[in-house]
Amino acid sequence: MAQAEACGSLSLVQPAMSPIAMTILLVAGWGLFAWSARRRWKLMMIGRPEGRGDHVGQRVKLALRFAIGQARMPRYQFSGLAHVLVFSGFIVLLLRSLILWGRGYSEDFNFWLFAPTQTLGMIYAVLKDTFVLLVLLGTCIFFYYRLVKRLPRLTLNLDGVIILGIIFMMMLADVLYDTAYMAQADHQAYKIEYAGYILHGALTGLSSGTLSVLEHLGFWTHTSLVLIFMNILPYSKHFHIITAVPNVFAADLTPRGRLVPIEDMEGKIEREETLGVAAIQDLSWKGILDLYTCTECGRCSDVCPATKTGKLLSPKHLAVDLRDHLYARQNEVMNIKAPSASDGSLNSVPLVSMDLIKPEVLWACTTCRACEEECPVFITFVDKIVDLRRNLVMERAEFPDELQNAFRGLETSGNPWNYPADDRLKWTEGLDIPLISDHPDAEVLFWVGCAGAFDARAQKVTIATAKLLKHAGVNFAILGLEETCTGDPARRAGNEFLFQTMAEQNCETFKGHNIKRIITACPHCFNTLKNEYPDFGGKFEVIHHTDFLLDLVRRGKLKPQKEVAATVAYHDSCYLGRYNDIYDSPREILRSIPGVTVVEPEDTRDRGMCCGAGGAQMFKEEEEGDERVNAVRTGQLLKALDIVDNESQTTNHAVASACPFCMRMLSDGIADKQREDVRQLDVAEVLCESVLGKELTAETAESAENQ
Ligand code: SF4
Ligand code: SF4
Incomplete structure (x- = not known):
């Protein structure tokens, strides 16, 4: 072999590499991996079928940006950076592993274009060494977070440390192999592999036999560790190295706010099939x-309002x-012949139980x-979580007692608070609000929503919005007593049957009036009408009132002229922001108002903290915890106001939102903190005050209070 000939001490040195040993290593390593991968595939396929093969171009882009490009990683600066370094290192060094396996058969093996004499080979050699060093750096950062800083969000077990150790050793072994190789005089032509070249001086003076042993040590350690690492993956959290790309590729591309309906509910009930997720x-x-x-x-837990x-x-x-x-029940579930028919004969272990997922876990989610x-x-x-709730509610009838009142209210009165259905129009008294039945030619339907119609505080927002629409000359009308709840609280609480009944009924009403455009001040109604009603035949444009009002401001139909001297902390509603990407319209409206200064709380926009009302929480007691969600969020908003207050000496504080549920939660939070000096306003109310003046807005408030 070339090396042996050049060293001239052939008899003392083992042949550089061994085809037999490499063959045994590769067959064993890949054979075991194939066995594990097949089992993981089989286990995955016990799941319900779900189509995720459409829009391939869009999926590839998503995978490139988020799985390969790690676009969400920089949100956590250093650990994000470390992850990017290690992950991109793995991609670059994949080729290196193939080359090294090839060198088990021929010492000088290289893929032709990647030979060090080729341009591509030189570029790759530099890249390879750079990424070896970067992966070492990334691993050190991970070690720091695990062993020194001991970040609470991480699972600090031995598994993670072992895997990091393997990665670290793989990189060191690679450098050792190159260094020992280069320390042998005739191999310095490979100096483009700079890490080994720089370090090889440290080994000069060692005998060729010792150098060869070190070279072997580096080579076999690296090649074996790659195979060991590969075989640990399917049994550890590091399986994501393989599954992250397909998982992002298979992401749900339908609107984020849409829950997938249970198809053929009645048929399923008749056939006694599982509703939601039981096992x-x-x-x-x-x-x-x-x-x-x-x-x-x-x-995820770091930002979860329930965990917080x-x-x-x-x-x-x-x-x-x-x-x-x-994993614990994999043998049992892999024997299931017809996964969709949960006949209870095989794996009937319920997921929700005191030993596994406690019900309190599920009922704490605000679906934010x-x-x-x-x-x-x-x-x-x-x-x-909603699928698990569906099973609890529809099959086991196990849910918080308070939700029973909400379900009953929805069934009998069309609203979750169980107000008499006839009260839905009370807020309109003295306001001359047109009904769609009287004005079939109305261009826009103003969907009021249950909170906007019945809740005393939210009624003021409804009235302010209606006044603004009238002032701008919008040809709108309301459904009046034909309106009923969208069913959102029932759906989020797991009562899919009730939701579907309400959705179908509402879609019929819309069809009957030939509705083409809807505006609403409630993000929950907005999300359901826009993203979920199309599954039930609802075909119309749905606009949130902040988008609609901003458009009126831009077109000069609404002129915010009167000064509203206030420092306003804006709170993002989850169903408006994270669910539907509406972040800027409410802020733009506020900024268009003379005298208003907008400030941001510490968690804002797509990281905005939930108020605690979503996911049907509004209609039940909050689960037990250390603090209330609305108290923590209110604290963040008040902190934002106080910071500005200190700087600007203003005394006029307000918290603004664009959702009746948030308004209720934050009003309670402000009252609990005895900060009555801070007003809680909807964006429409602030705009109304600027467009129509304080007197008219006060009249608005009075009118609502008299209901
Ligand atoms: S689910 Fe949570 S813990 Fe798991 S990868 Fe996503 S953010 Fe991390
Ligand atoms: S949706 Fe919100 S409350 Fe539910 S688990 Fe996620 S972060 Fe927590």
Whole structure:
């Protein structure tokens, strides 16, 4: 062999590499990996079918940006950077592993274009060494976070440390192999591999036999560790190295705010099929791929309002618990012949129980989607939590008592508070608000929503919005007594049957009036009408009042002229922001008003903290925890106001929102903190004050209070 000949000490040195040893290593390593991968595939396929093969171009772009490009990682500066370094290092060094396996058969093996004499080979050699060093750096950062800083969001177990150790050793072994190789005089032509070249001086003076042993040590350590690492992956959280790209590729491309309907509910009930998710095999294959992909990074729990306030729910632990359960029962579930027919004969272990997922975990979720927005590998929780709730509610009739009142109210009075249905029009008294039945030619339907119609505080927002519409000359009308709840609270609480009944009824009403455009001041109604009603035949444009009012301001139909001297902390509603990307319109309206200064709380826009009302929380007691969600969020908003107050000496404070549920939660939060000096206003009310003047707005408030 070339090296042996050049060294001239052939008899003392083992042949540089061994085809037999490499063949045994590769067959054993890849054989074992293939066996594990096949089992993981089979396990994934026990899940319900789910179509995720459409819009391939869009999916490829998504995977390139978020799985390969790690676009969400920089949100956590240093650990994000470390992850980018290690992940991109793996991609670059994949080729290196192939080359080294080839060198088990021929010492000078290289893929032709990647030979060090070729331009591509030189570029790759530099890149390879650069990424070896970067991966070492990234691993050190990870070690620091695990062993020194001990970040609470991470799972600080031995598994993580072992894997980091393997990665670290792989990189060191690679450098050792190059260094020892170059220390042998005839191999210095490879100096483009600069890490080895720089270090090789440290080894000069060692005998050729010692150098050869070091070279072997580096080579076999690296090549074997790659195969060992590969075989650990399917059994550890590091499986995401393989599954992250397909998981992001298979992301749900339908609107984020849409829950997938249960098809053919009545048929399913008749056939006694499972409704929602009862046992692990009731998840879809994509749901199982999600579980494989969780990196246990804890970013989801870091932003979860339930975790932050000490509730039992932590999305990371929910994913890990489901995955542990899946693996623990894998032999049993893989024997299921017809996964969709949950006849209870095989795996009938209910997921929701005191030993596995406690009901309190599920009922603590506000469906705010903060976890999903943060997860670097696009794992979803709201769909799984609602699916588990669906089973609890529709099959086991197990849910918080207070929700029974909400369900009854929806069934009998068309609103979750159980107000008499006839009271829905009370807010219109003395205001001359047109009904669609009297004005079939109205261009826009103003969907008032249950809160806007019945809740005394939200009525003021409804009135302010209606006054602005009238002032701007908008040809609008309301449904009046024909309006009923969209069904959103029922759906988020898991009562899909009730939701579908209400959705179908409302869609019929819209069809009957030939409705083409709807505006609403409630983000929950907005999301359901816009993103979920199309599944029930609803075909119309839906606009949130902040978008609609901003357009009127821009077109000069509404002129915010009167000064409203106020420092306003704006709170993003989850169903408006994270669900529907409406962040700028409310802020732009506020900034268009003379005298208003907008300030941002510490968690804002797509990281805005939930007020605690979503996901049907509004209609039940908050689950037990250390603090209330609305108290923490109110604290953040007040802090934002106080900071500005100190600087600008203003005394006129307000918290603004654009959702009746947020308004209720934040008003309570402000009252609990005895900060009555801080006003809680909807964006429409602030605009109304500027356009129509304080007197008219006060009249608005009075009119609502008299209802
Ligand atoms: S949706 Fe919100 S409350 Fe629910 S798990 Fe995710 S972050 Fe937590
Ligand atoms: S679900 Fe996503 S964000 Fe949460 S721990 Fe797993 S990978 Fe991290």
